[in-house]
Amino acid sequence: MLNGVRVLSFNHFLAGPMAAQTLGDLGAEVIAIEPLQGAFQRNWAVANHFVGGTSVNHLATGRNKKSLAVDLKSAEGLAVVKRLVKDADVVMENFRPGTMDKLGLGYETLKALNPGLVYAVASGFGSDGPYRERPGQDLLLQALSGLAARTGDAEGGPTPAGPVIVDQHAAMIYAMSICAALYAKAKTGQGRLVEVNLYQAAIDLQGEGLTAWLNGAPSPHPRGPGAVAAWFSGGAHGIHRTADGHLAISMASNAALAAALDLPALGAIPEQDGLARREEICALVGARLLQHGTAHWQPLLDAAGVWNAPVQDYADLQSDPQLVHNQVFTTLPGAHGGSVTLISLPARFDGEVPPVRLMPQPLGAQTRDVLRAAGYGEAEIDGLIARKAIGAAS
Numbered sequence: 001m002l003n004g005v006r007v008l009s010f011n012h013f014l015a016g017p018m019a020a021q022t023l024g025d026l027g028a029e030v031i032a033i034e035p036l037q038g039a040f041q042r043n044w045a046v047a048n049h050f051v052g053g054t055s056v057n058h059l060a061t062g063r064n065k066k067s068l069a070v071d072l073k074s075a076e077g078l079a080v081v082k083r084l085v086k087d088a089d090v091v092m093e094n095f096r097p098g099t100m101d102k103l104g105l106g107y108e109t110l111k112a113l114n115p116g117l118v119y120a121v122a123s124g125f126g127s128d129g130p131y132r133e134r135p136g137q138d139l140l141l142q143a144l145s146g147l148a149a150r151t152g153d154a155e156g157g158p159t160p161a162g163p164v165i166v167d168q169h170a171a172m173i174y175a176m177s178i179c180a181a182l183y184a185k186a187k188t189g190q191g192r193l194v195e196v197n198l199y200q201a202a203i204d205l206q207g208e209g210l211t212a213w214l215n216g217a218p219s220p221h222p223r224g225p226g227a228v229a230a231w232f233s234g235g236a237h238g239i240h241r242t243a244d245g246h247l248a249i250s251m252a253s254n255a256a257l258a259a260a261l262d263l264p265a266l267g268a269i270p271e272q273d274g275l276a277r278r279e280e281i282c283a284l285v286g287a288r289l290l291q292h293g294t295a296h297w298q299p300l301l302d303a304a305g306v307w308n309a310p311v312q313d314y315a316d317l318q319s320d321p322q323l324v325h326n327q328v329f330t331t332l333p334g335a336h337g338g339s340v341t342l343i344s345l346p347a348r349f350d351g352e353v354p355p356v357r358l359m360p361q362p363l364g365a366q367t368r369d370v371l372r373a374a375g376y377g378e379a380e381i382d383g384l385i386a387r388k389a390i391g392a393a394s
Contacts, residue, residue, distance in 0.1 A: 016094035017061035024064030062360030069364035069391030145202035260304035
């Protein structure tokens with residue numbers, strides 16, 4: 001989709017690298033510009049886990065990118081980057097606000113070099129404002145945005161989501177906004193400044209519930225009682241324990257659920273009382289579900305038209321028939337040898353999942369290739385490496 005688009009990515013941590021990877025998955029030529037010691041995500045791993053010496057953070061965010069190692073504090077390294085900017089379509093960065101300006105790579109500077117440039121910035125809270133200097137980390141943003149306060153059950157405390165959902169959502173907004181700017185550029189020839197931030201991504205994740213609250217929906221407690229999924233959920237909408245596991249029940253009418261579970265007492269509760277009497281409903285449903293295992297209840301719920309799903313864990317996912325059908329997991333040879341399993345881009349084009357053209361690369365693996373394409377000779381490249389203005393994989 002983005003074949004012919006050149007992206008220079010100065011991103012680190014998760015949201016930025018994931019957004020750049022998405023553009024790479026869509027066909028863009030993405031050049032990840034990293035310091036000589038490597039970007040953060042290359043050197044820190046989830047659960048402290050490395051695969052063949054490669055951080056799983058880099059595995060999750062580094063495919064379909066070329067790696068260029070540059071010392072941005074070196075005058076020669078900076079000159080290399082500015083030379084690349086002249087032929088770029090997009091520059092992406094997610095440093096603290098003001099960092100790129102201090103490096104001599106701010107928007108106005110690069111726009112003067114390339115007036116058609118799309119300059120895209122992702123920050124924790126925005127490029128200005130009272131929170132400008134705060135660290136934009138996922139857990140902190142879940143806390144600030146109300147997301148943690150609205151997650152979990154009423155009897156417990158505020159609960160963060162396990163996955164880093166704010167970063168993930170921000171990455172998709174980041175990539176989407178860049179694509180929109182590229183579409184506008186294709187029509188007008190004009191570049192522009194694109195800005196997204198993680199704080200608003202955390203707010204955006206809560207669009208339904210927060211909009212209800214903003215417009216007067218009653219919320220005596222920030223979280224749902226018992227097994228109820230959310231503060232605004234009624235009836236048995238939530239996750240319930242069975243004799244051997246857990247089962248999610250979604251938006252079921254009292255009548256249909258009563259028929260499926262053989263619960264006359266539930267059937268006697270009027271549908272309009274689903275929110276007001278949700279604790280009573282959950283108590284009835286919960287006690288009944290504990291009498292049998294999940295596999296017993298599912299066909300009965302299906303037959304009654306009650307939406308339901310078993311609670312699966314990671315160990316269940318690679319054998320899930322729909323995920324297998326959708327080609328969600330891809331196992332390929334890694335750059336350092338051995339096999340690596342990646343999660344595919346969650347989109348298809350003409351029925352096909354975009355291929356992995358380039359596995360996550362060693363630091364500086366394409367430094368020489370990128371500089372050759374920019375017109376540097378071998379002696380110039382060797383000199384830059386010797387003076388540590390750039391780095392290249394051996």
